[in-house]
Amino acid sequence: xxxxxxMTYPYVAWIAVMIVLPMLLIVLYAFTESGNDVLTFRxxxxxxxxxxTDRVFLSVLWRSLYIALITTVICVLLGYPIAYAxxxxxxxxxxxxxxxxxxxxxxxxxxxxxxxxxILQDEGVLNGFLxxxxxxxxxxxxxxxxxILGMVYNFIPFMILQIHTxxxxxxxxxxNAASDLGADRVQAFLRVTLxxxxxxxISGITLxxxxxxxxxxxxxxLGGGQYVLVGNVIESQFxxxxxxxxxxxxxxxxxxxxxxxxxxxxxxxxxxxxxxxE
Amino acid sequence: MDERKxxxxxxxxxxxxxxxxxxxxxxxxxxxxxxxxxxxxxxxxFSLRWYEKMFADSTMMEAVLYTxxxxxxxxxxxxVVGTVTAIGLSKSSRVLSAMVERINDLPVMNPDIxxxxxxxxxxxxxxVRKGFATMLLAHIMFCIPYVMLSVTPKLRSLDPNLIxxxxxxxxxxxxxxxxxxxxxxxPGIVSGALIAFTMxxxxxxxxxxxxxxxxNNISILVYTMSKRVNPSINALSAIVILLxxxxxxxxxLVPILREKNGRAAAKQPNRRLLAAAAAVLALAxxxxxxxxxxxxxxxxxxxxxxxxxxxxKLYLPGEYLGENVISDFESQYGVxxxxxNFDSNEMMYTKLQAGDSYDVLIPSDYMIERLxxxxxxxxxxxxxxxxxxxxxxxxxxxxxDVDGVWSVPYxxxxxxxxYNHENVDPAVMEAEGWSILxxxxxxxxxxxxxxxxxxxxxxxxxxxxxxxxxxxxxxxxAYEWLRQMxxxxxxxxxxxxxxxxxxxxxxDVAVVYSGDATVILDENExxxxxxxxxxxxxxxxxxxxxxxxxxxxxxxxxLNYMLTYEAAFDNSETVGxxxxxxxxxxxxxxxxxxxxxxxxxxxxxxxxxxxxxxxNITLQRELSKYWIRVKAEN
Numbered sequence: 047x048x049x050x051x052x053m054t055y056p057y058v059a060w061i062a063v064m065i066v067l068p069m070l071l072i073v074l075y076a077f078t079e080s081g082n083d084v085l086t087f088r089x090x091x092x093x094x095x096x097x098x099t100d101r102v103f104l105s106v107l108w109r110s111l112y113i114a115l116i117t118t119v120i121c122v123l124l125g126y127p128i129a130y131a132x133x134x135x136x137x138x139x140x141x142x143x144x145x146x147x148x149x150x151x152x153x154x155x156x157x158x159x160x161x162x163x164x165i166l167q168d169e170g171v172l173n174g175f176l177x178x179x180x181x182x183x184x185x186x187x188x189x190x191x192x193x194i195l196g197m198v199y200n201f202i203p204f205m206i207l208q209i210h211t212x213x214x215x216x217x218x219x220x221x222n223a224a225s226d227l228g229a230d231r232v233q234a235f236l237r238v239t240l241x242x243x244x245x246x247x248i249s250g251i252t253l254x255x256x257x258x259x260x261x262x263x264x265x266x267x268l269g270g271g272q273y274v275l276v277g278n279v280i281e282s283q284f285x286x287x288x289x290x291x292x293x294x295x296x297x298x299x300x301x302x303x304x305x306x307x308x309x310x311x312x313x314x315x316x317x318x319x320x321x322x323x324e
Numbered sequence: 325m326d327e328r329k330x331x332x333x334x335x336x337x338x339x340x341x342x343x344x345x346x347x348x349x350x351x352x353x354x355x356x357x358x359x360x361x362x363x364x365x366x367x368x369x370f371s372l373r374w375y376e377k378m379f380a381d382s383t384m385m386e387a388v389l390y391t392x393x394x395x396x397x398x399x400x401x402x403x404v405v406g407t408v409t410a411i412g413l414s415k416s417s418r419v420l421s422a423m424v425e426r427i428n429d430l431p432v433m434n435p436d437i438x439x440x441x442x443x444x445x446x447x448x449x450x451x452v453r454k455g456f457a458t459m460l461l462a463h464i465m466f467c468i469p470y471v472m473l474s475v476t477p478k479l480r481s482l483d484p485n486l487i488x489x490x491x492x493x494x495x496x497x498x499x500x501x502x503x504x505x506x507x508x509x510x511p512g513i514v515s516g517a518l519i520a521f522t523m524x525x526x527x528x529x530x531x532x533x534x535x536x537x538x539x540n541n542i543s544i545l546v547y548t549m550s551k552r553v554n555p556s557i558n559a560l561s562a563i564v565i566l567l568x569x570x571x572x573x574x575x576x577l578v579p580i581l582r583e584k585n586g587r588a589a590a591k592q593p594n595r596r597l598l599a600a601a602a603a604v605l606a607l608a609x610x611x612x613x614x615x616x617x618x619x620x621x622x623x624x625x626x627x628x629x630x631x632x633x634x635x636x637k638l639y640l641p642g643e644y645l646g647e648n649v650i651s652d653f654e655s656q657y658g659v660x661x662x663x664x665n666f667d668s669n670e671m672m673y674t675k676l677q678a679g680d681s682y683d684v685l686i687p688s689d690y691m692i693e694r695l696x697x698x699x700x701x702x703x704x705x706x707x708x709x710x711x712x713x714x715x716x717x718x719x720x721x722x723x724x725d726v727d728g729v730w731s732v733p734y735x736x737x738x739x740x741x742x743y744n745h746e747n748v749d750p751a752v753m754e755a756e757g758w759s760i761l762x763x764x765x766x767x768x769x770x771x772x773x774x775x776x777x778x779x780x781x782x783x784x785x786x787x788x789x790x791x792x793x794x795x796x797x798x799x800x801x802a803y804e805w806l807r808q809m810x811x812x813x814x815x816x817x818x819x820x821x822x823x824x825x826x827x828x829x830x831x832d833v834a835v836v837y838s839g840d841a842t843v844i845l846d847e848n849e850x851x852x853x854x855x856x857x858x859x860x861x862x863x864x865x866x867x868x869x870x871x872x873x874x875x876x877x878x879x880x881x882x883l884n885y886m887l888t889y890e891a892a893f894d895n896s897e898t899v900g901x902x903x904x905x906x907x908x909x910x911x912x913x914x915x916x917x918x919x920x921x922x923x924x925x926x927x928x929x930x931x932x933x934x935x936x937x938x939x940n941i942t943l944q945r946e947l948s949k950y951w952i953r954v955k956a957e958n
Contacts, residue, residue: 049497050414050416050497050501051412051415051416052412053408053409053412054412054420054424056405056409057405057408057409057424057468060405060465060468061424061428064461064465065427065428065430065431065465066427067446068439068442068443068446069430069442071442071445071446072438072441072442102952102953102956102957105956106952106956127338128338128339128342130335131334131335131339131342132339134335135335143339144514144515144518145572146343146346147342147346148518148522149565149569149572150346150347150349150350151525152522152525152526152564152565152568153353153561153564153565154526154542154543154557155526156528156543156546156547157546157557157558157561158349158350158353160364160821161349161352161353161356161364162349163364164356164364164365165348165349165352167828167830168830169830170365171352199345199346199349203346204519207474207518207519208474208515210511210515211474211478211511211512211514212477212478212481245476245477245480245481246477249476252429252432252473253432253470253473253519256429256432257432257433259433260434260435262435267821270816270817270818271774271816271817271818271955272816274952274955274956276435277435279952280437280438281435282948282952283948284437284438284441285437285670285671285674286775286777286944286948287944287945288670288673288674289945289948290441293437293438293441297434301430301433301434305426305433308429
C-alpha cells in the first residue's frame with residue numbers, strides 16, 4: 047500500500063503552504079495587539095477576553111450557530127427525499143436531474159438573493175399570487191422565514207448532491223437480499239438504505255453547516271440587517287473598523303467551536319460506519 | 325421492479341416541486357433582464373437595452389472568460405488532486421487522515437474574508453504579482469477540500485479487499501486505481517467536481533483579494549457594479565445559463581445520438597466528456613490569448629515613448645464613471661486603462677496595505693487623511709494639471725488637504741433623507757429633521773444606512789454635537805439615540821439596495837447619499853430629498869496618486885482629463901453626484917433637462933452645522949462596537 051500512501055505527500059505539502067502558513071498569519075494577528083493595522087509582535091489575550099466578556103458577541107455567535115443549525119436540519123429533511131427520488135430515476139434522468147439542481151448555483155448568489163428580495167416583497171410576485179385567493183399581503187421580506195428560505199435555497203443543492211452520491215451505485219443486491227429475508231420496504235429502507243447513505247448525509251451536513259455559520263450576505267439582504275451574524279461581525283472588523291486582530295480572534299473562536307461540534311459528528315460517523323461493517 | 329410505479333408518482337411530484345423551487349428565482353432573473361427600467365420588482369416593458377449594454381461592455385465579456393477559465397482549470401486540477409489524495413489517505417494512518425481533514429475544514433468553515441485576508445497577506449509577503457495565477461491558486465486551494473469531502477464517504481463504503489483482490493490477480497497499483505477504485509467512487513468524484521465548479525464560479529471575496537491587474541471574474545463585477553441595481557448583471561446571468569444549458573445539452577445528447585447509431589462502446593461517453601471539456605478549455609484559452617494580445621498592442625507605441633508605459637491602473641468605487649469617459653481617454657491618448665472597483669474605502673486601504681500598486685485612486689476625504697499620514701501618496705505636480713483652474717470654489721481648500729497638495733476633487737455630496745411626500749408632510753419633515761427617525765408615526769416605514777459612520781453622524785447631529793466628537797458622554801448619548809430608534813421604529817438596515825427599494829417606494833423615509841438620491845428622485849416622482857438643519861456630512865471624494873504608482877506621468881494626464889468639461893459632464897450626468905468642475909456644476913443645477921429640478925443634486929455649501937469627517941481609527945473602532953450593539957442587542 048506504500049504507493050497509495052505516497053499519493054498524499056504532494057497535498058500535505060500543498061496545504062502546509064497554502065492553508066497552514068496563511069492561517070498562521072491570522073493566528074498571529076489574533077494573539078497580538080492592534081497597532082495601526084500593521085502586524086505587531088506584542089503578545090496579548092485581550093482580543094479573546096474582549097469577545098468572551100461582551101455578551102453581545104456571544105449572542106451573535108449563538109444566533110449564527112442557531113440559524114445554521116436550522117438551515118442544516120431543513121436541508122437534511124428536504125434534501126433526503128429529493129435525493130432519494132432522483133436516485134430512483136433511470137440512468138440518464140439521474141444525471142440530468144443532478145445537473146438541473148446544480149445549475150442554479152452557477153448564477154451568482156447575490157443575483158439570486160436579489161431575485162428573492164423582489165419575490166418576497168409585500169408588492170412582490172408571491173404576495174400577488176396569494177392575493178388572487180384573497181390572502182395577504184403576508185409580510186415575508188425581512189422576517190426569519192425569508193432568511194431561512196434564502197439560506198436553504200443557497201445550500202440545499204450541496205446536501206442533495208452528497209446524499210445522492212451515497213445512494214447512487216448502492217448495491218441493489220443488498221435490497222433484494224433484505225426482501226428475500228422477509229423485510230418489507232420500510233424495514234429495508236431503515237435497515238439497509240439509510241445506514242449506507244449516512245456517510246453522505248454527514249458530509250452534506252459538513253458542507254451546509256460550516257459555510258452557513260459564517261454566511262452573512264443572505265441574512266443581511268433578506269433579514270433587513272437586523273440579523274447580525276458572526277460572519278457579519280468578522281467582515282466588518284476587517285473591512286470597516288480595520289481591526290484585523292479582533293477579527294482574527296473572533297474567527298479563531300468560531301473555528302474552535304465548530305471544530306469541536308464537527309468532531310462530535312464525525313465521531314458519530316465513525317461509529318455508524320463501523321456498526322455497518324459488523 | 326413492480327414497486328417502481330407507486331414510488332414513481334410520489335417521486336415525480338417531489339422532483340417537480342423541487343425544480344419549481346429551484347427555477348422560480350432563475351426565471352425571475354431572466355424575466356427582469358428584459359425589463360425596460362432598472363427595477364427588479366416592477367416590470368415596465370420589454371427591452372433589450374441591458375443586453376446591448378452588456379455586450380458593449382468589454383470588461384463584462386472579459387470577466388466571463390476569466391470566470392469560465394478559472395472555474396474549469398480549478399475544477400479539473402482540484403478534482404484530480406482531491407481524488408488522488410483522498411484515495412491515498414484512505415490507505416494512510418488515521419492520524420494523518422484526521423489531520424488533513426481538520427485542515428481541510430478550515431477554508432470551508434472560515435468566513436471568506438478570513439481566508440481572503442490570509443492569502444492576501446501571504447502573497448504580499450512573497451511579493452508575488454497578483455492576477456490570474458494567484459487567483460487560480462486560491463481557487464484550487466479552496467476547491468480541493470470540497471472534492472475530498474465528496475469522495476471520502478464513497479471510499480469509506482468501499483470494500484478494502486477489492487484492491488488486494490485486483491493486485492492478487494496481477495493488476496499494477498495504477499491499474500487497481502484506475503480500473504477498480506475510480507469506477508466505484510465515480511459518483512463522489514462527479515459531485516465533488518460539480519461542487520468545486522460551483523464554488524469557483526460563485527466566489528467573490530477570495531477572488532477579489534487575490535487577484536489584481538485587471539483580472540476580474542463575474543462575481544467581482546456583480547458585487548462592485550450592482551451598487552445601483554444593474555440589470556445587465558441579470559442579462560449576464562441569463563446568458564451564462566443559456567451557455568451552460570447548451571454545453572450540457574451537447575455533452576448529453578452526443579452519447580444518445582451515438583447509441584442510436586449503434587457501435588458505441590460502453591466506456592466511450594466518459595472519454596467524450598473529457599474530450600469536450602478539454603476542447604472547451606482549449607477554445608477558452610485561445611480566445612483569451614487573442615483578445616489579450618490583439619487589442620492591446622495596436623495603438624500604444626507613442627504612449628510608451630511619452631509616458632514610459634501605456635497602461636493606467638485606476639481603482640475607484642463601483643459605478644462611479646461616465647459612460648464614455650474611459651473609452652474617450654483611451655482613444656485620445658492611445659493608452660489602455662485597467663479599471664478596478666472597490667466597495668468601501670477600507671477595502672481599498674486593505675489592498676494598498678498589501679502592497680498592490682495603482683496609478684490613480686479615488687478615496688474619500690477622511691481616507692485621504694489616512695493615506696497622507698501613512699505616506700501612501702505622492703504630491704501632485706500642479707504644473708501638469710492646467711485644468712485645476714476649472715475647479716469650483718466649493719471644493720477647494722477642504723480640510724483633508726487644504727492646499728490641494730495631494731489630491732484633486734472628483735465628486736462631492738452630502739447625506740440626507742429621501743422621503744415620500746405623498747405620505748410624509750414636507751412641513752413635518754422640516755420641523756423634525758433627523759428626529760423623524762424617532763417619530764413613531766413612521767415606525768416600520770424607514771430605511772437606515774447600515775454603517776456606523778453614517779448612523780452615528782445622524783445621531784451626533786440630532787443631539788447637536790460634532791460628528792467628529794470623541795467625548796465618551798456624547799458617544800454614549802448618541803448610542804442611546806440609536807438604540808431608541810432601533811427599539812421603537814423597527815428600522816430596516818440597508819446599504820446599496822436602498823436605491824432600488826426607494827425607487828419602488830417600499831418605505832416612506834430613508835437615509836441616502838445625495839448622488840443615490842438624485843437617481844431615486846429621477847425615477848420616482850413621489851420622492852423628495854431633505855438635508856436636516858441640524859447639519860449633515862458634506863463629503864468629497866478625490867483623485868490621488870499613490871507613492872508606488874508605476875505610471876505617475878500618465879496619472880497626471882488622467883487627472884487633468886477628468887477636470888475637462890466633457891469628462892466632468894459625462895461623469896456627473898451619469899452618476900448623479902455634484903461635479904467639482906465649476907461650469908458643469910452650474911449647468912447641471914440650472915438647466916431644466918439636467919438636474920435643476922432635482923433637489924438632491926447640489927449639496928448645501930452654507931449649512932453652518934455641516935461638517936466633513938476626519939480620520940480617527942480609534943474612534944471608528946469604538947463606534948463600530950456600539951453599532952453592533954445597537955443592532956444585535958435585542
